[in-house]
Amino acid sequence: MKTILRLITIASLSLSISAGCQEGAPEPSKSNLRTDEQVEIQELLGKLQTDPNSSYLHNQLAILYSDSGSFSGFVKEINTAIKLQPKDPINYFQASLTYGENGHHEKEVAMLEKAIALDSQNPTFRFRRAQIYGSEGLPDRAKKNYLDAKQLLAAAVERGNRSAADHVLRDSRVVKGTYYDSFNNAYTVEHLTADIEKALTRVSK
Numbered sequence: 001m002k003t004i005l006r007l008i009t010i011a012s013l014s015l016s017i018s019a020g021c022q023e024g025a026p027e028p029s030k031s032n033l034r035t036d037e038q039v040e041i042q043e044l045l046g047k048l049q050t051d052p053n054s055s056y057l058h059n060q061l062a063i064l065y066s067d068s069g070s071f072s073g074f075v076k077e078i079n080t081a082i083k084l085q086p087k088d089p090i091n092y093f094q095a096s097l098t099y100g101e102n103g104h105h106e107k108e109v110a111m112l113e114k115a116i117a118l119d120s121q122n123p124t125f126r127f128r129r130a131q132i133y134g135s136e137g138l139p140d141r142a143k144k145n146y147l148d149a150k151q152l153l154a155a156a157v158e159r160g161n162r163s164a165a166d167h168v169l170r171d172s173r174v175v176k177g178t179y180y181d182s183f184n185n186a187y188t189v190e191h192l193t194a195d196i197e198k199a200l201t202r203v204s205k
Contacts, residue, residue: 037064037067037068038068040064041061041064041065041068044057044060044061044064045061048061053084054084055080055081055082055084055085055088055091056081058077058078058080058081058084059077059078059081059090059091059094061073061077062074062076062077062078062081062094062098063094065077066098066101071098071102074098078091078094078095078098082095087118088118088183088185089114089115089116089118089119089122089125089181089183089185090115090181090183090185092111092112092114092115092118093111093112093115093124093125093128095107095111096108096109096110096111096112096115096128097128099111100132108132109132112125112128112129112132116129119172119181119182121152121155121156121171121172121181122152122172122179122181122187123149123150123152123153123156123179123189123192124149124179124187124189124192126145126146126148126149126152127145127146127149127192127195127196127199129145130142130143130144130145130146130148130149130199131199133145134199134202134203139203142199142203143200143203143204146196146199146200146203147200149192149196150193150196150200153174153179153189153192153193153196156172156173156174156179156189157174159171159172159173159174160173160174160175163175174189177189177190178190
């Protein structure tokens with residue numbers, strides 16, 4: 001199963017649609033975006049009629065509910081995704097991000113820790129933990145986790161290079177700026193090295 005968060009901008013960890021507008025093209029209105037989201041929601045609900053036990057479909061529906069402003073819909077669907085696939089770390093990470101965006105700090109932290117427990121090699125998870133420590137006024141813990149994220153990223157890049165060299169796919173690898181976990185979920189890490197260095201400079205002052 002391959003679940004892709006639409007786009008994680010690592011510096012702020014804000015979720016957004018990956019396809020941007022062409023230069024000079026008019027920005028889509030919020031009402032049009034909401035209409036498109038509702039169409040996508042209805043399409044996913046239709047797919048779930050025939051495949052109700054798909055953790056992937058419930059995950060994607062949760063994201064759409066979050067994008068459309070339905071937090072209760074998000075909670076229901078992400079909990080269903082977790083119940084159906086309790087060992088998939090991306091469901092917990094998605095939950096952590098959205099809980100954080102909606103001011104539920106304890107649940108944000110709890111879900112992130114569950115994601116880390118399932119994929120301790122994920123540099124994105126460790127970077128997010130560092131950000132949270134920084135926001136809590138704990139610079140020493142933040143610095144340690146930024147350094148951990150840096151080491152994990154380097155190791156994942158090396159595994160990706162070895163996979164390319166011997167054509168054997170390894171778990172938790174980075175290929176062309178994307179980190180893949182053991183479930184083949186994809187996380188954008190193209191700018192993560194630079195973001196880590198900026199964060200380390202900031203917390204070391």
